[in-house]
Amino acid sequence: MPASRVLDHLPEAGRPPPSLGRLLREDIDCVAARDPAARSRLEIVLTYPGVHAIVWHRLANRLWLRGHRFSARFLSWLSRLLTNVDIHPAATIGRRFFIDHGAGVVIGETAEIGDDVTLYHGVTLGGTSWQAGKRHPTLESGVLVGCGAKILGPITVGASARIGANSVVVDPVPPGMTVVGIPGRVVRDPADRRRPGGRIDLDHHLMPDPVGEAISELLDRIDFLEARLAHRERTKSREDDHEPA
Numbered sequence: 001m002p003a004s005r006v007l008d009h010l011p012e013a014g015r016p017p018p019s020l021g022r023l024l025r026e027d028i029d030c031v032a033a034r035d036p037a038a039r040s041r042l043e044i045v046l047t048y049p050g051v052h053a054i055v056w057h058r059l060a061n062r063l064w065l066r067g068h069r070f071s072a073r074f075l076s077w078l079s080r081l082l083t084n085v086d087i088h089p090a091a092t093i094g095r096r097f098f099i100d101h102g103a104g105v106v107i108g109e110t111a112e113i114g115d116d117v118t119l120y121h122g123v124t125l126g127g128t129s130w131q132a133g134k135r136h137p138t139l140e141s142g143v144l145v146g147c148g149a150k151i152l153g154p155i156t157v158g159a160s161a162r163i164g165a166n167s168v169v170v171d172p173v174p175p176g177m178t179v180v181g182i183p184g185r186v187v188r189d190p191a192d193r194r195r196p197g198g199r200i201d202l203d204h205h206l207m208p209d210p211v212g213e214a215i216s217e218l219l220d221r222i223d224f225l226e227a228r229l230a231h232r233e234r235t236k237s238r239e240d241d242h243e244p245a
Contacts, residue, residue: 050102114141
């Protein structure tokens with residue numbers, strides 16, 4: 001998929017691209033919105049390797065697009081040396097991108113990432129071919145990828161999809177779905193998600209919980225059996241009242 005198509009669905013489509021300064025401010029500000037451990041802007045700027053990696057990438061990508069390929073690759077190498085995050089300078093990355101616990105992340109040359117995407121540590125957006133052309137994944141806006149997950153090949157992960165930790169995804173993922181396992185498989189439709197009450201948006205934590213789901217099913221079964229037992233007891237009590245003395 002061409003880079004232009006990845007960003008077609010964004011609010012800014014058709015408008016002039018935002019300035020580098022604005023992109024970096026948004027990258028920094030989105031950390032505070034998604035990481036409860038972030039206490040100040042200064043802390044984010046100085047101590048978050050994921051932020052450092054995207055700052056270096058924004059600069060390297062500008063050099064790459066202007067034809068300064070060696071300078072871009074050298075800046076990308078320096079960023080990897082300092083942050084342990086490897087992003088090819090040709091990768092297309094949208095706005096408000098966050099790498100949480102930035103370490104061991106690899107993003108390939110033809111990877112395309114929309115807005116408001118979050119990656120955790122150990123994520124790989126890799127290729128499966130040595131052929132030229134599109135070799136790496138496309139992540140549409142709002143995607144969250146859990147730690148250690150591998151998304152391989154020129155596939156598309158639809159908007160707002162969730163990829164579980166340590167999953168290996170080699171097939172396209174429909175928008176809004178949750179994928180887990182090796183190989184990755186869809187395990188939950190967004191209509192089935194349970195949103196906790198309150199004002200805090202916890203969508204990025206709505207990963208499958210097999211133990212919790214099993215307990216929930218057991219509690220539902222207990223409620224059903226208790227209701228059935230209470231009904232039988234009421235029926236028996238009425239029968240006893242109508243029996244002749």
